Structure formats: C-alpha cells, structure tokens
Amino acid sequence: MIQLESLTVSYGSGAVRIDAARDVSIRVAEGEAFGLVGESGSGKSTVLRAIAGLIPEASGRIALAGETLGPKRTRALRKLVQMVFQDPYGSLHPEQTVDQILAEPVAIHRLGNADRRVAQALTEVGLGTEHRFRFPHQLSGGQRQRVAIARALILEPRILLLDEPTSALDVSVQAEILNLLTRLRRDHGLTMLMVSHDLAVIAHLCDQLAVMRGGEIVERTTADRLAVGETEHPYTAELLRSNEGFKRG
Amino acid sequence: MLTVRDLRVTFPTDRGEFVAVRDVSFSLGRERLGIVGESGSGKSTTGRAIMGLLPPAARVQAAELSLGKTDLRGLAPRDYRHLRGKRMAMVLQDPRYALNPSISVGRQIAETHRMHLHSTRKAARLAALEMLEAVQIRDPQRVYDLYPHEVSGGMGQRAMIAMMLIADPEILIADEPTSALDVTVQLQILTILDDLVRSRGMGLILISHNLHLVASFCDRVLVMYAGRVVENCPARELSEARHPYTRGLLAALPSLTHRRAELPQLRRDPAWLTDEVAGT
Amino acid sequence: MSDNTISVPGVAPGWRAWLLSPTPGSRSQARLGRWFRSWLAFRRNPLAMTGLTIVLALVLMAVAAPLLSSEHEATFQSLPDRLQYFSLAHPFGTDELGRDILARVLFGARVTLLIVAMVTVIVVPIGLGIGLPSGYFGGWLDAVLMRITDIFLAFPQLVLALAFAAALGPGIENAVIAIALTSWPPYARLARAETITRRRSEFVLAAELQGASWVRILWVQILPLCLPSVIIRLTLDMAGIILIAAGLGFLGLGAQPPMPEWGAMVSSGRSVLLDQWWVATIPGLAIFIVSLGFNLLGDGLRDVADPRSS
Numbered sequence: 001m002i003q004l005e006s007l008t009v010s011y012g013s014g015a016v017r018i019d020a021a022r023d024v025s026i027r028v029a030e031g032e033a034f035g036l037v038g039e040s041g042s043g044k045s046t047v048l049r050a051i052a053g054l055i056p057e058a059s060g061r062i063a064l065a066g067e068t069l070g071p072k073r074t075r076a077l078r079k080l081v082q083m084v085f086q087d088p089y090g091s092l093h094p095e096q097t098v099d100q101i102l103a104e105p106v107a108i109h110r111l112g113n114a115d116r117r118v119a120q121a122l123t124e125v126g127l128g129t130e131h132r133f134r135f136p137h138q139l140s141g142g143q144r145q146r147v148a149i150a151r152a153l154i155l156e157p158r159i160l161l162l163d164e165p166t167s168a169l170d171v172s173v174q175a176e177i178l179n180l181l182t183r184l185r186r187d188h189g190l191t192m193l194m195v196s197h198d199l200a201v202i203a204h205l206c207d208q209l210a211v212m213r214g215g216e217i218v219e220r221t222t223a224d225r226l227a228v229g230e231t232e233h234p235y236t237a238e239l240l241r242s243n244e245g246f247k248r249g
Numbered sequence: 250m251l252t253v254r255d256l257r258v259t260f261p262t263d264r265g266e267f268v269a270v271r272d273v274s275f276s277l278g279r280e281r282l283g284i285v286g287e288s289g290s291g292k293s294t295t296g297r298a299i300m301g302l303l304p305p306a307a308r309v310q311a312a313e314l315s316l317g318k319t320d321l322r323g324l325a326p327r328d329y330r331h332l333r334g335k336r337m338a339m340v341l342q343d344p345r346y347a348l349n350p351s352i353s354v355g356r357q358i359a360e361t362h363r364m365h366l367h368s369t370r371k372a373a374r375l376a377a378l379e380m381l382e383a384v385q386i387r388d389p390q391r392v393y394d395l396y397p398h399e400v401s402g403g404m405g406q407r408a409m410i411a412m413m414l415i416a417d418p419e420i421l422i423a424d425e426p427t428s429a430l431d432v433t434v435q436l437q438i439l440t441i442l443d444d445l446v447r448s449r450g451m452g453l454i455l456i457s458h459n460l461h462l463v464a465s466f467c468d469r470v471l472v473m474y475a476g477r478v479v480e481n482c483p484a485r486e487l488s489e490a491r492h493p494y495t496r497g498l499l500a501a502l503p504s505l506t507h508r509r510a511e512l513p514q515l516r517r518d519p520a521w522l523t524d525e526v527a528g529t
Numbered sequence: 530m531s532d533n534t535i536s537v538p539g540v541a542p543g544w545r546a547w548l549l550s551p552t553p554g555s556r557s558q559a560r561l562g563r564w565f566r567s568w569l570a571f572r573r574n575p576l577a578m579t580g581l582t583i584v585l586a587l588v589l590m591a592v593a594a595p596l597l598s599s600e601h602e603a604t605f606q607s608l609p610d611r612l613q614y615f616s617l618a619h620p621f622g623t624d625e626l627g628r629d630i631l632a633r634v635l636f637g638a639r640v641t642l643l644i645v646a647m648v649t650v651i652v653v654p655i656g657l658g659i660g661l662p663s664g665y666f667g668g669w670l671d672a673v674l675m676r677i678t679d680i681f682l683a684f685p686q687l688v689l690a691l692a693f694a695a696a697l698g699p700g701i702e703n704a705v706i707a708i709a710l711t712s713w714p715p716y717a718r719l720a721r722a723e724t725i726t727r728r729r730s731e732f733v734l735a736a737e738l739q740g741a742s743w744v745r746i747l748w749v750q751i752l753p754l755c756l757p758s759v760i761i762r763l764t765l766d767m768a769g770i771i772l773i774a775a776g777l778g779f780l781g782l783g784a785q786p787p788m789p790e791w792g793a794m795v796s797s798g799r800s801v802l803l804d805q806w807w808v809a810t811i812p813g814l815a816i817f818i819v820s821l822g823f824n825l826l827g828d829g830l831r832d833v834a835d836p837r838s839s
Binding site: 081086108 | 555
Binding site: 039040141170171172173174175176178179182197198199200201203204223226227228238239240241242243244245246247248 | 287288431432433435436439440443458460461462464465466497498501502503504505506507508509510511512513514515
C-alpha cells in the first residue's frame with residue numbers, strides 16, 4: 001500500500017547540505033500498521049510529510065496503492081492519504097466550529113451530504129452532537145485530537161499518517177486515542193504509518209517498525225522482538241533501556 | 250527540611266474561585282520525592298506555590314509551609330527573592346525560556362554565585378566553571394561563553410541545573426526537567442541530577458507526568474488528581490498502588506512486554522474528589 | 530430563536546442563555562455566541578463604549594439628517610441672515626452665506642460616512658489582495674508585490690491628492706481615491722505578516738492535504754484570522770483619514786461648495802474666526818469628536834482581540 005524507495009530529502013547544497021532523510025525504503029502492506037521510532041532530528045516526521053506530499057524537495061520513489069507519485073498530487077490522491085498531526089491545539093483552525101472544520105473537506109471534494117457525513121464522522125470518533133458546534137478552545141486536548149482524526153477520516157482515506165498523535169496528551173487520554181485508532185484500523189481496514197519517539201506507543205499499535213536516527217533507518221524490527229528485548233543495533237537497545245525508566249548505576 | 254500542611258491554592262475567575270490545590274500535605278527530607286499527575290492535577294501549582302512563583306492573583310493558604318525554620322507563608326516578595334536560589338531552587342521544563350538570552354550561560358551562573366554568596370568576580374567564574382564540569386559538560390571553558398540559543402536542549406538543561414545548584418540550596422524543585430528532551434538525553438540529565446542531589450545531601454521534588462520515570466527515580470511518590478493527593482507511597486510500591494486512579498493510570502500505559510489489543514480506559518469516579526487519602 | 534435552546538440545569542432559558550450556551554445547536558448560534566462573548570468583554574471597557582457611542586451617533590446623524598433638517602436648509606443661502614449667533618431658528622448660528630450651521634453639520638456627517646465607507650471599500654480589498662498571496666507564496670512573488678507596496682508607500686499623500694485634483698478635477702470622490710491609494714500599503718504589510726505567521730500552521734497543512742486550492746486556503750483558513758487586526762488598524766487609521774479629507778476640503782481640493790463637508794466649513798469660517806468663532810468651531814468640534822470616537826473604538830477593539838495588551 002505504501003512503498004518508499006530510497007527516499008531522500010535534503011536542504012542546501014555542498015558543505016551546508018543537510019540530509020533530513022537519507023535513502024529511506026519502507027514497504028507497508030494494506031491494512032498494516034507500521035511505526036517509525038526516533039528522537040528529534042531523526043527524520044521520522046520528514047518521511048511522513050514527504051509521503052503526505054508536503055515536501056516537494058523529496059527525491060526517490062514514493063508509491064501509494066501501486067501508483068508512483070510526482071510532486072503534484074491530484075485530488076483523488078489527496079483523498080487516498082490523510083494525516084493526523086501532533087499538536088491538537090495547532091492543527092484545528094481557532095475560529096472555526098467543529099462542524100465547519102469537518103464540512104470543509106467535504107466541500108473541497110464536492111462529496112455532498114455534508115450534514116450526514118459530519119454527524120457520522122463525529123459518532124465514529126466518539127464525540128456527541130453537543131460538540132458539533134463548539135470552537136476548538138471549548139474542547140479538551142483529547143476531544144480536539146478526536147476532531148482531527150474525524151477530519152482525516154471524513155474523506156474515507158485508505159492510508160492514515162499519524163505524526164506523534166498522542167504525545168501532547170495525558171496518559172489516560174492517550175489510551176483512549178490509541179484504542180480509537182486500533183478500532184478504526186480494524187473497522188475500515190486502514191493502512192497506518194505512525195511516527196513517535198515513544199517506543200511503547202509505537203509497539204502498541206504497530207507490528208512492524210523501523211528505528212531512525214540522523215535521517216537513516218538503523219534497524220527494522222517487530223513489536224514481538226522488542227517485547228523479548230531482542231535488538232540488533234546498539235541505538236535500539238539504548239532506546240529500549242530508556243523506555244524502562246531510570247536505573248541507578 | 251520542607252514541611253507542607255494543608256496547602257490550598259485558589260485562583261479568582263469570572264465564575265468564582267477555582268481551587269487548583271486543596272489540602273496537600275507532605276514533608277521532604279534528604280530524599281527524592283516525586284509528584285505525578287495529569288495536566289490540571291495541580292502538581293506544578295504546588296511546586297510554584299512553594300517557590301513563591303505564582304501570579305499575584307493566586308491565593309495561597311496553608312496550616313504550615315516552612316523551609317527549615319523559615320515560615321514561607323506571607324513572606325515578602327523581597328525575602329522570597331533572597332531565598333530562591335540560595336536555599337531553594339527550581340528547574341523548569343524548557344531552559345530556553347528560563348535563561349536570559351542576552352547573557353552568556355557561564356556569566357549567568359557566575360552572577361547567581363555572586364548574588365547569593367557575595368563572591369568576587371574571579372571566584373564566581375571559577376565556581377561556575379567547576380559547576381559546569383560537575384554537570385558533565387566536557388568543555389566548560391568553551392560553554393561558559395556560549396549564549397543560550399547556541400546550546401542544545403540537553404546542554405541548556407545542564408547549564409540550568411548548574412545555575413540552580415551553584416548557591417548550594419537545601420531543596421531543588423524540578424518541574425518536568427526532561428520532558429522537552431529526547432529520551433536518551435533524559436536519562437543522562439537525571440543521572441547528573443541524582444548524583445548532585447545525593448552528594449550534596451539535598452531534598453529533591455521531581456514533578457512529572459511520567460509515572461515510570463518518577464517510580465524509577467524517586468524514593469517516594471505523591472499522585473495528584475484534581476488538586477488533591479490521592480496516593481502517597483514509597484516509589485517501589487507504586488505498582489501495588491491502592492487508589493483506583495493510580496491503578497487506572499498505570500494500566501493505561503502501553504507496555505512493550507505486555508501487549509494488549511485494547512488499553513483499559515480510566516473511569517473517573519466523582520468520589521475521588523472527596524475521598525480520604527490512601528496511605529498517608 | 531429560543532426553541533433551539535438546549536436546557537441547561539440551573540440556567541434560565543432566554544436569549545442570553547441561548548447565546549452563552551456551551552453546547553450550541555447550530556453554526557449561527559455558535560458564531561453569535563462568540564460575538565456575544567466578545568461584546569460582553571467590550572462592554573466592560575468604558576472608553577471603548579464611548580468610542581462606539583460616538584461612531585453610532587455619527588451614523589444616526591447621517592441617517593436622520595433629513596428628518597431633523599433638510600437638504601434645502603443645508604444649502605439655502607440667505608444673505609440677510611448671515612453670520613448669526615445661536616438662536617432658536619439656528620441653534621448653531623449661520624455661516625457667511627446665511628446657511629444653517631446645524632443643518633450643514635448634520636448633512637456633513639453623510640459626507641464623512643461616505644469617506645469612511647469609500648476608503649474601507651478600496652483599502653481593505655487591495656491590502657488583503659496583495660498581502661495574503663505575498664505572505665503565503667513568498668519567494669519572487671513576495672518580492673515583487675512588496676516592492677510595489679514600497680513604491681506606493683513612497684507617495685506623499687497630499688501631493689498625490691493635489692495631482693489627482695489637478696488631473697481629474699477637485700471633488701470628494703477624487704480626494705478619497707487619492708487618500709485610499711496611498712493608505713493601503715500598511716494593510717498589505719499587515720496582512721502579509723499575519724499570513725506568514727500562519728502559513729506553516731498545521732491546520733493550513735491539513736487543508737493542503739485535503740486538496741484545497743490556494744485561493745480556498747487563503748479565503749477559508751487565513752483571511753478570517755487576518756481580518757480582526759485589519760479592522761482594528763482601519764478603525765485607528767480612520768481618524769487620520771477623516772482629518773486628511775478635512776484638510777483637503779480646507780485646501781479646496783476635497784468637497785466642492787455647496788457640499789456641506791466639515792473641512793470645507795472650517796476653511797470658510799476661518800476669515801471670520803475672531804468675530805464669529807462658531808462658524809469654524811462647530812464643524813471643527815465635529816471633526817474632533819468623530820476622530821476621537823474612531824480612535825477609542827479602535828483601542829477598545831484591540832483590547833478585546835488581544836486581552837494581553839490591556
């Protein structure tokens with residue numbers, strides 16, 4: 001469903017050239033959830049944004065649903081892949097009601113039936129009708145993230161890109177959002193690509209994952225292997241240790 | 250060293266008073282105390298109330314609030330300023346906001362030393378360099394002259410710790426000191442903090458949303474919910490916590506070794522707002 | 530309207546509760562509720578309320594002018610009645626041609642309002658039309674548009690107005706066009722700055738991902754966020770614009786006789802200022818009060834939009 005071959009994103013040239021992502025290749029089958037783990041500057045978000053078509057400088061091959069993509073995306077391709085951002089405060093327009101935010105993609109794609117679609121999308125993400133005409137500042141962080149997920153789902157995409165969708169949320173809210181994402185993947189057969197710095201969150205949602213550092217993939221592994229503490233690259237081992245908390249040496 | 254009894258913090262709002270912290274009591278010795286809770290639980294407000302750093306509109310009341318023999322209640326802002334840095338210090342989440350952007354990192358540390366210990370320029374500089382070394386900055390001479398925007402997040406947080414500890418305070422309050430940092434850097438910072446606090450015999454309050462981190466780092470843990478302490482237990486017994494909120498939080502964390510199809514969701518019980526505190 | 534009310538326990542139903550409802554039942558209720566909250570904040574500011582009252586009074590004067598007086602009275606010359614002091618027949622006296630000053634001030638409000646409306650209609654679309662794309666696209670388009678803006682910024686307002694009057698003939702419309710053409714550059718810069726701070730926002734990225742065209746992104750996502758600061762700026766500038774229009778009238782390049790424009794009235798009264806002070810002072814006061822009103826209103830709006838500054 002998602003196929004990346006030698007994706008490279010670089011800025012500048014010559015001595016000041018910075019590779020935000022270097023030679024990244026990933027393959028995600030339909031209905032699968034794939035995770036990219038890494039710290040800030042590892043290039044994980046760059047990869048995600050390149051797939052979304054937000055980085056025109058990306059080189060290498062990006063293919064979604066068997067179709068190789070150029071820098072220009074058609075409206076149909078836009079509908080295929082949607083994204084949920086990290087910051088539920090910044091990703092919703094502050095002066096629009098939930099209803100307007102959700103009706104906008106319907107209007108862009110001229111899908112019709114906006115009223116029914118919006119209501120359905122809200123139900124899907126577990127928000128009641130009382131939230132429909134509220135402004136983002138009248139919602140909690142978890143509710144905002146649900147709205148952001150609803151906005152992505154309303155176009156009925158087959159691929160959902162998740163950029164640290166829970167890292168700005170409290171633990172109990174994170175659990176709710178993760179459960180929601182699990183259910184949506186199951187019900188809609190969504191293909192998911194999730195990016196996070198939190199190994200446990202990635203391993204919870206994704207079976208397959210890749211560890212990134214400095215723009216490159218250093219290890220490909222599975223959640224099952226991590227569960228038993230099996231690692232190849234020392235960096236992965238370090239991440240795994242960090243996840244267990246502090247150890248007095 | 251620090252004693253807090255029945256601390257209550259209220260903020261005036263359009264719709265009457267908002268109680269951010271209610272009936273919080275604990276004491277801190279030469280130990281590491283963790284305060285955990287979700288956003289809005291009042292954990293940061295508690296830390297700021299102790300430091301006297303709340304906005305003037307906030308009302309702080311307590312049956313007792315003292316550092317050693319000093320009563321902190323109703324302390325004049327001037328006296329509080331004198332106390333901060335010298336006897337109590339605070340490390341915040343983002344060093345970039347806490348450091349003055351127009352003064353070099355080293356000079357800020359040296360100034361703190363001069364202000365509280367009335368040392369000479371030269372002695373302060375030496376002390377600052379020594380302190381930078383103590384927080385494991387490899388090239389203190391070079392870092393001394395760097396400005397806050399020129400250092401990385403981890404380096405900035407080390408500089409912040411150096412600045413906070415240079416006057417040898419009795420207690421240090423660290424409010425999410427590593428949340429803005431990468432996971433691998435987090436542990437380095439905590440190790441440094443741990444070494445310094447232990448070798449100097451200080452009391453440390455670590456405020457964090459991260460249960461794992463607090464449980465593994467601290468000796469004792471307070472769990473806060475809606476402004477109240479709902480759990481007060483030794484850190485190693487946190488996994489056997491009694492309060493349903495603590496248990497719910499622990500269960501809601503995704504785990505690497507124990508994968509579940511669905512995470513149990515926390516059900517908030519209104520009774521938690523009034524129940525007697527477990528384990529005190 | 531109240532049949533839409535969602536009953537909240539403990540809150541009496543009514544239009545106020547309907548507006549302040551935390552769970553609005555429709556888009557318009559949500560929008561009105563937001564405005565109402567802003568209004569409640571605005572109402573707490575006495576200076577802003579004074580400004581609003583003055584501006585509303587100006588509008589009321591303009592609308593009600595034919596009821597309180599008549600066009601005929603504002604332009605009717607009666608030389609035997611010239612330069613009369615306040616009386617029942619002429620509450621503010623008469624000017625050097627025997628015209629009723631009150632009637633002229635009332636009808637002058639219409640002229641002032643015309644200036645306000647025309648400047649708004651010209652300045653806001655040009656400013657936004659140049660500033661939004663400039664900020665959104667950046668690069669060479671930004672460079673070109675901003676240099677054009679700089680060129681217009683370099684024109685001295687009065688000199689351009691003089692040139693316009695010379696080319697097209699003096700008149701209030703030409704004067705306003707000249708003012709507007711030299712007033713839009715700050716709005717373009719303001720809109721550009723607001724756009725730049727927002728174009729990398731995640732909600733704009735989300736709109737791009739949905740396949741929204743750039744026109745749609747500017748219109749739906751960015752414009753509503755730029756509008757408040759543009760409106761505030763315009764309100765604050767309005768006093769200056771009214772003064773410039775009055776100045777042009779004073780120089781004889783704005784409104785032409787017998788049009789009752791306040792600036793021109795001050796001008797015609799200056800020769801008798803020492804003996805018949807009211808002829809110039811009454812329209813001068815009108816200019817002063819209206820300018821003050823717009824300034825206070827603008828300050829108040831700014832305080833509501835940005836609570837930190839107050």
